Amino acid sequence: MITTPYGHTVYAMAAEYPSAAALYEAAKHVRDAGFRRWDVYSPFPIHGMDDAMGIGKSWLSGWVLFGGISGFLTAALIEFGPSSILYPLTVHGKPRGFFTVPAFFPIMFELTVLFAAFSAFFAWQIMNRLPRWNHPMFNWDRFSRVTNDGFFLAIEARDPRFTENGVYELLEQTGGQHITIVHED
Amino acid sequence: MSERLDTPPMPEGEYFDSRRFTGLSTLLGAVAVVSLVLCLVGAFVDPHQFSYSWLFAFVFFFTLCAGCFFWTIVHHATDADWSVVVRRQLENIAVLLGVLAVFFIPILLLRRHLYSWMDIPPGHEATLDSKRAYLNLHWFLIRAIIFFVFWIIASQLLRRFSARQDKDGNPLFTIWMRRVSFISLPLFALCLTFGAFDWMMSLNYRWYSTMFGVYIFAGAAGSSMSLLVIVITALRQAGYLKGIVTLEHYHIMGKWMLAFCVFWAYIGFGQYMLIWYANIPEETQFFLARNTQSWWALSMLLVIGRFFVPFGILLLQSIKKNPHQLSILAGWMILMQMLDMYLIVLPALHGTGVHVSIWDLLCLVAIGTTLAFVYLRLVPRTSLFPVRDPRLIESLTTVN
Numbered sequence: 001m002i003t004t005p006y007g008h009t010v011y012a013m014a015a016e017y018p019s020a021a022a023l024y025e026a027a028k029h030v031r032d033a034g035f036r037r038w039d040v041y042s043p044f045p046i047h048g049m050d051d052a053m054g055i056g057k058s059w060l061s062g063w064v065l066f067g068g069i070s071g072f073l074t075a076a077l078i079e080f081g082p083s084s085i086l087y088p089l090t091v092h093g094k095p096r097g098f099f100t101v102p103a104f105f106p107i108m109f110e111l112t113v114l115f116a117a118f119s120a121f122f123a124w125q126i127m128n129r130l131p132r133w134n135h136p137m138f139n140w141d142r143f144s145r146v147t148n149d150g151f152f153l154a155i156e157a158r159d160p161r162f163t164e165n166g167v168y169e170l171l172e173q174t175g176g177q178h179i180t181i182v183h184e185d
Numbered sequence: 186m187s188e189r190l191d192t193p194p195m196p197e198g199e200y201f202d203s204r205r206f207t208g209l210s211t212l213l214g215a216v217a218v219v220s221l222v223l224c225l226v227g228a229f230v231d232p233h234q235f236s237y238s239w240l241f242a243f244v245f246f247f248t249l250c251a252g253c254f255f256w257t258i259v260h261h262a263t264d265a266d267w268s269v270v271v272r273r274q275l276e277n278i279a280v281l282l283g284v285l286a287v288f289f290i291p292i293l294l295l296r297r298h299l300y301s302w303m304d305i306p307p308g309h310e311a312t313l314d315s316k317r318a319y320l321n322l323h324w325f326l327i328r329a330i331i332f333f334v335f336w337i338i339a340s341q342l343l344r345r346f347s348a349r350q351d352k353d354g355n356p357l358f359t360i361w362m363r364r365v366s367f368i369s370l371p372l373f374a375l376c377l378t379f380g381a382f383d384w385m386m387s388l389n390y391r392w393y394s395t396m397f398g399v400y401i402f403a404g405a406a407g408s409s410m411s412l413l414v415i416v417i418t419a420l421r422q423a424g425y426l427k428g429i430v431t432l433e434h435y436h437i438m439g440k441w442m443l444a445f446c447v448f449w450a451y452i453g454f455g456q457y458m459l460i461w462y463a464n465i466p467e468e469t470q471f472f473l474a475r476n477t478q479s480w481w482a483l484s485m486l487l488v489i490g491r492f493f494v495p496f497g498i499l500l501l502q503s504i505k506k507n508p509h510q511l512s513i514l515a516g517w518m519i520l521m522q523m524l525d526m527y528l529i530v531l532p533a534l535h536g537t538g539v540h541v542s543i544w545d546l547l548c549l550v551a552i553g554t555t556l557a558f559v560y561l562r563l564v565p566r567t568s569l570f571p572v573r574d575p576r577l578i579e580s581l582t583t584v585n
Contacts, residue, residue, distance in 0.1 A: 047584045057502075065500075092464070102458045 002157045002164075009184035011136035012038075013167045014143075014154035015176025020046050023151040026174035027052040030155065033170055037159035041137065041152040060123055067119025068112045075111040079104040139183045154182060198351060198568030199425050206423075206561060213558040220551035227544045228291065234534070235544045236295035241530040242548035243292060244385060245523050246556055247285050248401060251377055252409025254279035254340050255402075258373060261343070261359075261366035267437050269580035270429050270570045274416050276347055277563045278409070279340040281556050286333040288552055292384070293326070300325075302390040312391055312467075320390060325383055332376040339369045347571055354573030377402055388533040392471045396456040403452045407445030408522035411515035414438050418512040425569050432506045433583050439505025442518065446499060450492035475528055478538035483528055491521040523549075 002010040017023040020042060027040055031054040040049065050056075083089070083104075088096045094103065125131065137143050137154060146152055153176065155167050164181075171179050203210065227235040253275045260268045260275070268275075297304055302313055302320050313320065342365050350358040378398025386397050394400075414435070420426050460468045475484050495514060504510050527545070534540075571577065 092462075094462075102454075102461050105454060105458065 002162075004181065004183070010157045011139075011182045011184040012154040012156045013162075013164070013171065013179065014137070014140060014152055014182050015171040015174075015179045016142060017151040017153065017174075017176060020044075020151055022175050023153060024049060024052050026153055026171075026176065029174045030153065030170065033161070035155055035159050035161055037156040037162075039154055039156075041143070041146045041150075041154070043147055043149065043151075058127075060120065060127065063123035064116050064120045067123075068116035070119075071111040071113070071115025072108055074115070075104070075108040079107060136182055136184050139185075140180060142178055142180075198572035199429070199570065201420075201425065201565040201569055203561065203565040210558065210561045213554045213561065217551065217554040217558050220547055220554065223547055224291075224544075224551045227547065228295065231542075231544065232295060233298050234542050235548075236292070236298040237530055237534040238542055238544035238548045239291050239295070240299060240384065241527055241545060242552045243285065243288055244530065245526040245549070246288075246552050247282075247380075248405035248522065248526065249409050249412050249519070250278055250281045250285060250556075251336070251373075252405035252407075253413065254282060254336065254369075255373060255406055256409060256413070257343055258339075258366040258369045261363045262370055264363070264576075266576045266579040267434060267583040267585070269574045269576050270426070270434060271413060271417055271438070272574075273347065273567060273570050274420070274564075275413060276340070276344040277560060278412065278416070280344050280563065281559060282333070282336040282340050284556055284559050285552075286337060288555075289329065289333065293329070296322075300387055300390075302387060316390065320387060328379060328383055332380050335369075335372055335376055339365060339372070347574075348567045350574065351568055351572050354575075356575050359575055374398075374402075377405070385529050388530065389471065391467060394456055394460070394468070394471070396452060396459075400449075400452045400456055403445060403449040404522055404525050407442060407449050408519050410438060410441045410445060411518040411522075414442070414508075414515040415512050415519070418508050420569060421508065429570055429581065431581075431583070432508070433585055435508050435511055436502070436505045437583070437585055439499060439511050442511075442515065443496070443499035443505075446492060446495050446518070450496070453492075474532045474536050480528070480532055480539060483524060483539060487521065487524050487528060490517070491525065495521075 004010060015026075017026055023040055023042060024046060027049065030038055031052065040046075040053065083100065084097055090096055094100055137146075137152070142150065143152060144150075153171070155162060155171075168179060224235070224239070227238075256268070257272060257275045257279055259265070260272055292299065302316075303322055303325075305313055307314055307317065343362055346358045346362045346365070349355075378401075381398045381401040385401070386393065417426065417430055417434075417438075421430065457472060460472060474480065495518060498504055498514060504514065531540075531545075574580075
């Protein structure tokens with residue numbers, strides 16, 4: 001753990017960039033330097049930033065598939081269980097076995113969608129460590145411009161490659177301005 | 186919106202060299218002429234079977250062309266950027282609706298074999314008499330003329346404006362194409378819905394389904410996107426559009442195939458379940474004919490082959506980004522669209538079971554080769570993509 005002379009824990013070293021293009025180029029350099037714990041911040045999504053940061057494909061789709069399949073199986077269980085196995089009942093002269101399935105499809109479909117949407121929402125929250133009250137980046141005054149016209153890049157202190165001088169040089173070389181240390185609290 | 190980070194240079198237009206494909210064009214033309222002559226023979230030898238076979242082939246190709254028209258107007262109406270590079274081929278296929286207007290004439294000549302309601306005098310059928318205000322020959326003819334006039338004018342306008350923009354790059358053409366598209370969207374919906382009612386649903390005048398029009402639309406949109414994938418892949422195989430149409434565009438086209446695979450199943454099942462659940466003889470007769478006898482096997486093949494199998498495959502991102510594999514799947518989807526149209530038209534004739542006829546195949550070949558021949562004549566006339574569309578750069582750099 002790195003601390004400042006005043007005893008604050010260091011969260012990251014951050015820099016501001018003049019444009020989305022500059023941030024994009026800087027991200028490529030940070031990626032190629034081998035850093036893992038770092039992030040970029042911008043007022044809007046930047047196309048191609050995933051590749052520039054070397055993030056790769058998200059696992060969110062896996063969770064959505066899992067949620068969808070479990071929703072489908074839940075619907076099949078609660079429909080065929082009572083209606084075909086536990087308490088078969090003839091309704092509207094419709095068949096009681098497997099061939100009741102047209103009446104069951106809408107519920108299977110709805111639960112598949114519902115569970116998939118829930119798992120997408122909650123998995124997304126967990127993967128982004130949300131909800132949270134505050135973020136260390138807000139300790140930096142300039143950072144409030146991130147919702148307006150500011151483009152920021154922060155390399156976290158817990159990254160194994162983090163050294164104060166090394167990161168400072170990297171940020172400076174890539175065109176970062178107002179390079180600063182951001183406190184944890 | 187993000188800044189464009191790397192802007193490629195504006196490419197020059199690419200032109201299809203028709204001399205390389207003279208052999209194919211001649212072959213298609215020869216097959217078209219021979220099969221059309223054989224069809225003429227068929228119309229006299231076995232007019233009853235032939236009229237149904239012709240209608241089946243007609244509606245199959247009609248849905249493909251109308252779907253391409255739909256994608257063109259949606260592109261303009263939504264101001265889409267990704268589809269600029271593939272739009273020219275959509276326009277080329279959509280203008281084939283004019284050729285289909287000619288192929289509609291045999292249906293008019295053979296109408297008494299197809300549409301029994303035209304022969305029944307008033308006062309014999311109460312169910313028919315209540316529909317006479319809509320189902321009468323004059324109104325049927327007027328509607329057909331309105332439909333084709335609209336499709337021909339709108340598709341020609343869109344292609345001409347687009348081709349003229351290639352020459353001078355005037356952004357005004359984009360505005361005009363957008364206006365045509367806004368007017369066309371509701372008209373397209375009406376023409377396709379009532380066209381489906383007139384030509385397919387009225388094969389059995391006692392049956393009706395209010396969802397039938399949107400069912401035909403769902404099949405048309407999905408299968409025409411599949412056709413676009415195949416056409417684009419064929420052009421790339423021939424050495425065109427390299428670096429213009431990228432894997433990102435394939436990914437988007439694959440996503441649309443997936444979307445309409447699901448939408449078709451949603452509408453198809455919605456139509457089936459409402460009729461199955463209500464269990465009214467007037468409505469169930471349509472599915473009774475198609476779920477019994479040997480038709481049952483084809484209906485099951487449609488349900489599994491048109492939805493369950495492609496749905497599972499299209500979920501994979503790797504398939505959508507592989508032009509070769511996506512084209513194979515697209516070909517399968519078009520075959521399934523053919524089966525869908527077969528199951529709508531032919532059971533009206535052979536209520537007791539599947540009865541494959543040589544005329545089914547011959548009509549398909551006749552209309553298909555003629556359209557392909559005309560298409561090959563249309564392609565070389567313009568650049569393979571709109572060279573001076575204002576949004577071309579955005580389309581070339583599309584990332585999704």
